Amino acid sequence: MADMQGAQHWNEDNSRSFLDYGRYFVPERERQIEMIADLIPAAPGGLLVELCPGEGLLSRALLERFPDSRVLALDGSERMLEQTRKTCRDHAGRLTTTAFELADRDWRRFAEPPHAIVSSLAIHHLDGRQKQILFADLAEALSLGGVLVVADIVRPPSAAGLAIAARQWDEAVRSRSLAIDGDLAAFAEFNRLGWNYFRNPDGEPIDKPSSLAEQLAWLSDAGFAAVDCIWLFAGHAIFSGRKP
Numbered sequence: 001m002a003d004m005q006g007a008q009h010w011n012e013d014n015s016r017s018f019l020d021y022g023r024y025f026v027p028e029r030e031r032q033i034e035m036i037a038d039l040i041p042a043a044p045g046g047l048l049v050e051l052c053p054g055e056g057l058l059s060r061a062l063l064e065r066f067p068d069s070r071v072l073a074l075d076g077s078e079r080m081l082e083q084t085r086k087t088c089r090d091h092a093g094r095l096t097t098t099a100f101e102l103a104d105r106d107w108r109r110f111a112e113p114p115h116a117i118v119s120s121l122a123i124h125h126l127d128g129r130q131k132q133i134l135f136a137d138l139a140e141a142l143s144l145g146g147v148l149v150v151a152d153i154v155r156p157p158s159a160a161g162l163a164i165a166a167r168q169w170d171e172a173v174r175s176r177s178l179a180i181d182g183d184l185a186a187f188a189e190f191n192r193l194g195w196n197y198f199r200n201p202d203g204e205p206i207d208k209p210s211s212l213a214e215q216l217a218w219l220s221d222a223g224f225a226a227v228d229c230i231w232l233f234a235g236h237a238i239f240s241g242r243k244p
């Protein structure tokens with residue numbers, strides 16, 4: 001997905017590229033943010049947690065949608081946390097940002113049980129076993145009735161599925177490039193960087209997406225109810241579960 005050149009871990013160069021190109025490279029980005037927010041039941045005063053907010057667009061949308069709630073945004077990149085604070089500056093009193101390592105488990109106990117935990121385009125950096133443990137830990141951490149909403153790339157189990165996802169992602173970036181800038185420069189950069197994970201799924205060790213079916217099963221195994229995939233396009237899925 002990213003031009004990591006064999007890197008095993010996200011670094012500040014990756015943050016810079018993603019800040020520059022995220023608006024072109026994420027299919028239906030604005031709709032995705034809206035759908036993630038739609039999946040969170042209202043709970044005045046509740047704590048919402050975003051794992052790996054990047055630029056902070058989703059955190060800002062949550063702060064706007066839930067004016068009585070607070071957002072805790074956790075990211076491993078200082079650059080991204082700084083950008084999140086900038087993006088959410090109009091709601092600074094309700095935002096807390098903290099550095100963390102997604103794979104660690106020490107941050108998964110919160111002083112107050114969150115009403116929702118959301119994450120976009122980050123959990124695929126964990127391998128399958130780490131995702132399973134993460135889902136179980138988050139099920140434990142959430143308040144009763146709380147939801148986990150994940151937006152992420154998912155690995156199609158067949159060659160045909162990979163080819164369809166690859167083609168759809170190309171088409172999406174091509175359209176966004178034209179819509180935003182009126183030219184194909186950003187699409188050319190997407191190709192130059194080899195960003196389309198589905199064209200070369202084993203190319204970057206940092207990208208470890210699991211299949212959608214596996215992840216839905218892991219959510220159920222973790223005790224989540226109402227487990228479902230709400231949206232899927234270009235290999236990008238939004239799926240969620242509720243703590244009963």
Ligand SMILES: C[S@@+](CC[C@H](N)C(=O)[O-])C[C@H]1O[C@@H](n2cnc3c(N)ncnc32)[C@H](O)[C@@H]1O
Pocket residue numbers: 010015018022051052053054055056074075076077080100101102103119120121122125
């Ligand atoms: C592809 S960006 C996605 C940003 C944002 N959520 C979005 O959808 O636009 C991945 C984000 O995950 C963070 N990240 C990646 N691996 C991480 C790790 N192991 N621990 C903590 N943060 C990590 C990066 O710093 C970055 O903000």
